[in-house]
Amino acid sequence: MTYQNYSLKQLQQIDAAHHLHPFTDHKELREAGSRIITHANGPFIYDADGTEILDGMAGLWCVNVGYGRDELAEAAYAQMKELPYYNSFFKCSTPTPVLLSKKLAELAPKGVAQVFYGSSGSEANDTALRLVRHFWALEGKPEKNRIISRKMGYHGSTIAGTSLGGMDLMHKQLGGAVPNIVHVMMPYAYELALPGESDHDFGLRAAKAVEDAILEAGADKVAAFIGEPVMGAGGVKIPPMSYWPEVQCICRKYDVLLMLDEVITGYGRTGEWFAAQTFGIEPDTITTAKALTSGYQPLSALLVGDRIAATLVEKGGEFYHGYTYSGHPVACAVALKNLEIMEREGLVDRVKNDTGPYFAQALQERIAGHDLVGEVRSIGLMGAIEIVKDKVTKERFLPAGSAAVTVRDHAIAQGLMLRATGDTMILSPPLIWTRETIDMACARIAKALDLAQADLRKK
Numbered sequence: 048m049t050y051q052n053y054s055l056k057q058l059q060q061i062d063a064a065h066h067l068h069p070f071t072d073h074k075e076l077r078e079a080g081s082r083i084i085t086h087a088n089g090p091f092i093y094d095a096d097g098t099e100i101l102d103g104m105a106g107l108w109c110v111n112v113g114y115g116r117d118e119l120a121e122a123a124y125a126q127m128k129e130l131p132y133y134n135s136f137f138k139c140s141t142p143t144p145v146l147l148s149k150k151l152a153e154l155a156p157k158g159v160a161q162v163f164y165g166s167s168g169s170e171a172n173d174t175a176l177r178l179v180r181h182f183w184a185l186e187g188k189p190e191k192n193r194i195i196s197r198k199m200g201y202h203g204s205t206i207a208g209t210s211l212g213g214m215d216l217m218h219k220q221l222g223g224a225v226p227n228i229v230h231v232m233m234p235y236a237y238e239l240a241l242p243g244e245s246d247h248d249f250g251l252r253a254a255k256a257v258e259d260a261i262l263e264a265g266a267d268k269v270a271a272f273i274g275e276p277v278m279g280a281g282g283v284k285i286p287p288m289s290y291w292p293e294v295q296c297i298c299r300k301y302d303v304l305l306m307l308d309e310v311i312t313g314y315g316r317t318g319e320w321f322a323a324q325t326f327g328i329e330p331d332t333i334t335t336a337k338a339l340t341s342g343y344q345p346l347s348a349l350l351v352g353d354r355i356a357a358t359l360v361e362k363g364g365e366f367y368h369g370y371t372y373s374g375h376p377v378a379c380a381v382a383l384k385n386l387e388i389m390e391r392e393g394l395v396d397r398v399k400n401d402t403g404p405y406f407a408q409a410l411q412e413r414i415a416g417h418d419l420v421g422e423v424r425s426i427g428l429m430g431a432i433e434i435v436k437d438k439v440t441k442e443r444f445l446p447a448g449s450a451a452v453t454v455r456d457h458a459i460a461q462g463l464m465l466r467a468t469g470d471t472m473i474l475s476p477p478l479i480w481t482r483e484t485i486d487m488a489c490a491r492i493a494k495a496l497d498l499a500q501a502d503l504r505k506k
């Protein structure tokens with residue numbers, strides 16, 4: 048069964064008739080018709096019309112080694128022939144999750160050396176939530192179960208993921224969140240820093256919000272703080288360097304566990320294997336997924352710190368939790384090969400020492416000065432462009448979010464896939480991008496901004 052027997056129009060019609068998409072206004076999509084992506088190679092994706100588009104989002108923050116990697120297809124094929132599936136329940140294991148666990152323990156920050164597998168970031172965060180509450184119960188403190196998170200945080204779309212996240216629009220559709228999760232301010236200096244407040248001081252103030260939430264509940268009632276090292280879906284909000292070390296200090300002071308959600312930042316995006324290393328912190332759990340396989344297979348790995356693992360193993364008995372596909376042999380085979388490619392090609396180092404700094408400089412020199420741009424910011428190969436009506440006052444266009452969508456649509460028409468979140472454009476390209484690819488992307492963004500400006504001024 049191949050799609051080539053169908054015309055683009057037929058595929059769009061069938062899509063509209065039967066396919067419910069994630070995070071989509073279906074009426075709007077069905078009227079417009081979906082863009083059908085049929086193949087991809089290196090940094091480019093191609094739609095059914097044959098249009099070549101530079102992928103500025105690495106799929107959905109995941110295709111870190113780029114497209115068209117035969118080695119990953121071969122790893123999956125070989126594993127499927129040998130053992131397509133077996134579970135890791137009832138005292139069994141298969142070789143690839145065993146070896147992947149060892150590899151992840153080598154790459155992870157100090158003191159984080161155990162792994163629990165799932166198939167998605169959302170699942171991994173469900174596991175993380177259950178695990179930290181279970182940990183405190185095993186420690187004889189079942190009432191220490193409040194989780195502190197941040198407004199605009201994104202931790203997935205299951206009920207636990209949505210509850211952990213701080214997205215109001217998602218909460219409104221939830222019909223009842225997981226209890227005892229509270230949300231504090233995000234470290235977003237562009238909008239929340241006070242006049243004259245330094246980045247450093249703002250970072251400390253945003254961290255203080257975590258302490259205030261702990262004190263409000265009482266430290267004996269707070270299990271953990273969870274956050275994305277760099278908020279991704281919320282708009283690539285990069286905290287000041289003072290933020291995370293201070294949050295870690297506060298967590299340690301009150302014996303609150305530190306949970307990092309590295310579903311986006313894990314596996315090289317910020318120029319280290321994990322953003323925990325970029326920000327110099329030692330979390331108790333690290334949620335990872337996406338780039339673990341570069342998106343070639345669905346797989347998540349919750350990395351668990353020694354303290355939690357020791358209690359779980361020594362005092363836990365059976366942990367009544369797990370998924371059919373925990374430690375899926377094919378997904379783990381692909382992950383192993385993916386990490387091998389990243390190491391062999393030195394992709395993480397390249398982001399740290401070459402493409403990351405070049406990307407930052409290119410955004411500053413070629414994009415920041417545009418009339419529509421309030422701020423550009425980046426860390427590693429993860430960037431944001433704030434779209435504003437007035438650079439000085441930071442006034443936005445109305446209705447909220449519409450200007451960024453205009454820029455995005457022009458960018459795609461120029462051959463660059465990027466994303467709009469609210470009034471922020473976000474970029475998260477494959478780590479194989481070179482200086483030349485960054486030049487190409489910046490030229491397309493600049494053109495898109497010019498065209499968008501002409502449209503927006505007309506309104």
Ligand SMILES: Cc1ncc(COP(=O)(O)O)c(C=O)c1O
Pocket residue numbers: 166167168169170172201202203204275279280308309310311336337
């Ligand atoms: C930080 C973060 N956590 C969790 C998730 C959820 O991952 P998934 O969509 O694989 O369930 C995402 C997805 O974008 C994410 O960005």
